Amino acid sequence: MVKLASLDRKLLRDLWHIRAQALAIALVIACGVATIVMAYGTLRSLEQTKDAYYERYRFAEIFAVLKRAPLSLVDRIALIEGVASVDTRIVEQVVIDVPGMDRPATGQLLSLSEDPETGLNHFAIQLGQRPSPVENDEVVVSENFAEAHELNPGDQFSAIINGRKRLLTIAGIALSPEFVYAIGPGQMVPDDKAFGIIWMNRSALEAAFDLKGAFNEVSVTLMRHAQEPHVIARLDFLLEPYGGVGAYGRVDHFSDTFLRNEFVQLRVIGRAIAPIFLIVAAFLLHIVISRLVETEREQIGLLKAFGYTDRDVGWHYFKFVTAIATIGILIGLVGGVWMGRGLTNIYADFFRFPFLHYEMDLGVVGIAVFVTLLSASAGMASSVRKAVKLAPAVAMAPPAPARYKRTLLEQTTWFRKASTGAHLILRHLEHRPLRALLTSLGVAMSGSLLVTTFYFFDATDELLDVYYFLSQRQDISIGYNQSKDERIYYEASRLPGVLRAEPFRAVPVKLKLGHRVERVSLLGVPEGAQLSRLLDKEGEVITLPQDGVVLTDMLAENLQARPGQDLIVEAMDERRPKVVLPIVGIVEQYVGLSAYMNLAALDRVMGGGKAQSGAHLLVDKSQEAAFFATIKETPAISGATVKASAIQSFRDTIAESMYIMIGFYIGFASIITFGVVYNAARIALSERGRELGSLRVLGFTRAEVTYMLLGELFILVIIALPVGSVLGYAMAAYMAYAFESDLIRIPLVIYPSTLATAACVTLLSAILSAIAVARRVYGLDLISVLKTRE
Numbered sequence: 001m002v003k004l005a006s007l008d009r010k011l012l013r014d015l016w017h018i019r020a021q022a023l024a025i026a027l028v029i030a031c032g033v034a035t036i037v038m039a040y041g042t043l044r045s046l047e048q049t050k051d052a053y054y055e056r057y058r059f060a061e062i063f064a065v066l067k068r069a070p071l072s073l074v075d076r077i078a079l080i081e082g083v084a085s086v087d088t089r090i091v092e093q094v095v096i097d098v099p100g101m102d103r104p105a106t107g108q109l110l111s112l113s114e115d116p117e118t119g120l121n122h123f124a125i126q127l128g129q130r131p132s133p134v135e136n137d138e139v140v141v142s143e144n145f146a147e148a149h150e151l152n153p154g155d156q157f158s159a160i161i162n163g164r165k166r167l168l169t170i171a172g173i174a175l176s177p178e179f180v181y182a183i184g185p186g187q188m189v190p191d192d193k194a195f196g197i198i199w200m201n202r203s204a205l206e207a208a209f210d211l212k213g214a215f216n217e218v219s220v221t222l223m224r225h226a227q228e229p230h231v232i233a234r235l236d237f238l239l240e241p242y243g244g245v246g247a248y249g250r251v252d253h254f255s256d257t258f259l260r261n262e263f264v265q266l267r268v269i270g271r272a273i274a275p276i277f278l279i280v281a282a283f284l285l286h287i288v289i290s291r292l293v294e295t296e297r298e299q300i301g302l303l304k305a306f307g308y309t310d311r312d313v314g315w316h317y318f319k320f321v322t323a324i325a326t327i328g329i330l331i332g333l334v335g336g337v338w339m340g341r342g343l344t345n346i347y348a349d350f351f352r353f354p355f356l357h358y359e360m361d362l363g364v365v366g367i368a369v370f371v372t373l374l375s376a377s378a379g380m381a382s383s384v385r386k387a388v389k390l391a392p393a394v395a396m397a398p399p400a401p402a403r404y405k406r407t408l409l410e411q412t413t414w415f416r417k418a419s420t421g422a423h424l425i426l427r428h429l430e431h432r433p434l435r436a437l438l439t440s441l442g443v444a445m446s447g448s449l450l451v452t453t454f455y456f457f458d459a460t461d462e463l464l465d466v467y468y469f470l471s472q473r474q475d476i477s478i479g480y481n482q483s484k485d486e487r488i489y490y491e492a493s494r495l496p497g498v499l500r501a502e503p504f505r506a507v508p509v510k511l512k513l514g515h516r517v518e519r520v521s522l523l524g525v526p527e528g529a530q531l532s533r534l535l536d537k538e539g540e541v542i543t544l545p546q547d548g549v550v551l552t553d554m555l556a557e558n559l560q561a562r563p564g565q566d567l568i569v570e571a572m573d574e575r576r577p578k579v580v581l582p583i584v585g586i587v588e589q590y591v592g593l594s595a596y597m598n599l600a601a602l603d604r605v606m607g608g609g610k611a612q613s614g615a616h617l618l619v620d621k622s623q624e625a626a627f628f629a630t631i632k633e634t635p636a637i638s639g640a641t642v643k644a645s646a647i648q649s650f651r652d653t654i655a656e657s658m659y660i661m662i663g664f665y666i667g668f669a670s671i672i673t674f675g676v677v678y679n680a681a682r683i684a685l686s687e688r689g690r691e692l693g694s695l696r697v698l699g700f701t702r703a704e705v706t707y708m709l710l711g712e713l714f715i716l717v718i719i720a721l722p723v724g725s726v727l728g729y730a731m732a733a734y735m736a737y738a739f740e741s742d743l744i745r746i747p748l749v750i751y752p753s754t755l756a757t758a759a760c761v762t763l764l765s766a767i768l769s770a771i772a773v774a775r776r777v778y779g780l781d782l783i784s785v786l787k788t789r790e
Contacts, residue, residue: 007308007316014292015323020772021682024675025284026328029372031668032277033332036368037360038339039270043263044361045344049353050180050259057122059177060087060219061250062228064235067243068214077218080234082226087113087120088215090205093185093481093638095631096196097158097165098149103628105145106184106195106639107159111202112140120219121178123199124354128153128172136204138171144182144352145196146173159198161208162481163635174199180351181258185479185639188467188591188744190350191649194642245508245572246519259351261741268738272731273665276449278372280442280672281328282379284679285321287435289383291683293317297390304392314388317380325376329369333360336368339664346660350653439680440716440723443762446672447724448731450758453665455732455750460654462749463590468647470539471589474502474531474616478631481638485610488636492615496630497623502531503612505602511595512568513559520555522569522595524602531616534587534596544598548584554745555593556586569595571606579605590745666761673717673765681713681773706777710770717766721759728758 015022053059071088078086089111096105112131113119123140131138141151151157155170176197184195206212218239222231228249235247250256293300300313337360344358480488486503493501505524510517525532525544534542534550544550549567551559561567563583570578587596603610619627631637696705729750736748 007303007312008319011316011320011323014320018288018292018682021288021679022324022327024671024678025281025288025324026331027671028277028284028675029281029325029328029376030332030335031671032274032281032375033329033368033372034336034339035274035277035668036270036371037333037336037364038343039266039274040364040367041336041340041358041361042343042347043266043270044364045340045356045358046259046263046266046347046351048359049356053177053180053353053355057124057177058120058221059250060120061222062220062231062235062247063250063253064218064220064239064247065091065245066216066218066239068211068216069218069239069242071213071215073238073242074218076238077220077235080231080238082223082228082231084221084223084226085118085120087219089113089121089217089219090202090209090211090215091217092162092205092209093479094198095160095634095637095639096198097160097632098151099157101149101193102625103194103642103645104632104640105193106641107145107198108196109159109161109198109200109205111205112199114202120221121176123174123176125172125174126354128170131171131199131201133201133203135169135171136201136207137166137168138201139168140172140174140199141170142179142182142197142352143173143175144190144192146170148192148196158632160632160635160637164208165633168198168200175352175354177255178253179255180353181255182352183254183258185641187641187646187649189650189653191645194645194649240576243573246510248519257741257743261739261743262347262351264741265739268735272734272738273449274371276445277668277672278375280445280676281325281372282375283438283442284675285324285376285379286383287438287683288679289317289321289380290386291686292320293383293387293390295686300387300390301392301394304390310388314384317384317387318377321376321380321384322373325372329372332368332372333365342660435680436712436716439676439713440720442676443673443717443720443766444723444727446669446676446765447721447758447762448727449665449669449672450761451725451728451750451755452731452735453662453669454754454757455728455735456662456746458749458751458754459736459746460651462747463744464647464650466535466539466747467589467591468643471533471535472531472616472643473533473618475619475643476617476627477614477641477643478617478637479614479639480612480636486612488612489615491636492617495617495634496626497620498617498627499620500531500618502526502529502616503599504532504614504616505599505611506613507602507606508572509595510570510572511555511559512570513561513565516559518555518558518593519572520593520595522549522571522597522602524597524599526599531618535589536586537588542585542587544596544601545584546598547601548582548597550585550587550596551583552589552592552594553586554589554740554742555595556583558593558742562586569605573606575607577605577607581605590747591743593742670761670765673762674769677713677717677766678769678772680716681710681770682776684709684712685773685776702778706774709777710774713770714766717763721762724758724762725755728755 074086074088077083090109091111092109094107094109096107098105113122116122116130125140126143128140131140146152151170151173153170153172156167157170158165158167179197181190182192182195182197183190187195206214218235220231220235222228232247232249236244239247251260303313304310337358340360341358344356348356478492489501489503492498492503503526507522507524508519509522510519525534527544534544536542537553542550549569551561556562559567561583563585565583566580567583568578569581570576581597597605631640696702732750733748736746739746
């Protein structure tokens, strides 16, 4: 106990002696721990909240949309093997006129379950109550829509329901597990002003849409060991005569898909970002402990000579490293919980849950502590092994002086003409190549984190530019409440302020290539379209041929398709034609999975004459008010998407979360650079203190001595900048690949300005750490330094 107590006192003295270096390392460790706790803690909180929410409000597992089916079909659906419960409803899309809003909003009408106890897809009332069964104009609206328009129970708004404008009264405001992420047609992110969910008494919708005793959507839950593909296949078979467009599981539900994509992103952050900090921390611990063992050779020899065992010495240095790691872990846990709560609050606004709280998960804490101690142990292993194997007699003798010889660089003419300071800088770098390499690599990893962080700004700009400005160039897109003939096009082109109109047709289809199947929309585009254009990978406009299908690159990848192959196209509408069409091209598209055809060719293969699902419009800005007022009164229009509003909503939504996260990672990267440069400079100062003091005595100025010490570090920082750019590009490529989904693909684009910004932040952090060390150089006590033994 006496031995260990003495070593513990030595440990505390050593920690206090290098307190600034220890704190820098602890902060790097804290960044890694905080990232793990934030990412995985938030992920666990979201997953637990999602599971509880889905179960409590009976979120269905299979969904199917159809044209119209009698309620008597429910009994046959319930008999499908594996089906636990069945619920039907009426779902329609409508145009909403909200007081105080010029442009129309789009609403999704859903009939209320007649039995709230046994039905599926319940909602959680946040304010007010369910509509009275005898009041057909009372509704419940989604909370995000109500908050965006400052609506409360008792307020009213209008909606065009099957050609009739009706005044609806809000009875309640609710949240639903089905619309955790509520997104309207043509949107990439939620626009709460432009899209809302409306629940209404079933009797009201039956009367409005002539669906008495019928339904057009069915939801199903499964028994524990049910086979979902089998249930979907049987459900499709039963619904085919009634215009079924194909059942799908919860995994393909739009809201749930977005949630799962966010879970993937949190896992990627935990896997890709946290290791950077822990690797750098291991490197810093390695150089600090190596230097400590080197300077304490004589003390190690004395300890062993007085009876301390190799195990005692090894345990002492292990505790030294563990103490630094523990400080970092504690700071990281506090910071991670704080960041996790902040991120959870962002998600609470982004995803609509009735309850969402960040809770520290002991499993996550255990993982963070384990990987941190593992990386710390890896960093100290070789140095501690050296201390343990050091014999007392060898340890108490001075170390053998370093062997110097002329290197190839020193034989060059340029080197001979360089200044004395440059000679000293380059010689020191040459004779410690491993430390120089690791120092430069540590700074490069900081730069790579910055490049990856800023990359998301570039990717967002590229996505918006390609999708909304080069491809989708319309001002407004309108949809019809059902497919119309070509006469509707002329009516749309005569709406107030319309400068150009281009029709489109969307047909739900099943695409088959070999054993691979994808359900997407087959979009008909008119010949010579200028508002909605298709682009190839070089950004050139593609002209659709008179026959054949063009696939988006993500869809082609899923089907493993290439031009020239034949594709089986099975329409999922009432007529359900099935044709074989050649693949004639691949287009680049960052959003969604789609297939395209010439509009006339699509009409021909689908049969039933010419039809249109909507139109893209170019509208005179000065007449937008008149345009909006007209479509609010137009029964044939079921919704309108305003491109400017969608872009602004996208920017606002992304900015809210992105700026906060980027702020965190800029701070983290700066800590890495500061920690690496500061520790390298302090170790160099401790090694070369006598040398620098001698130079001062010989007449060199403080500035010249500081230049000799810090010059080598800035050479390593300059070398690290391009390396960091390359590593950052590789990390950005990994992020783009890991975040890729059927809903969205992040473009891999890094602008030169991003590399320059990352380099400037890295340099600024290096300069700040250099200033901290330069103050010590200026304050060197020459007498004390020159008394120090080599």
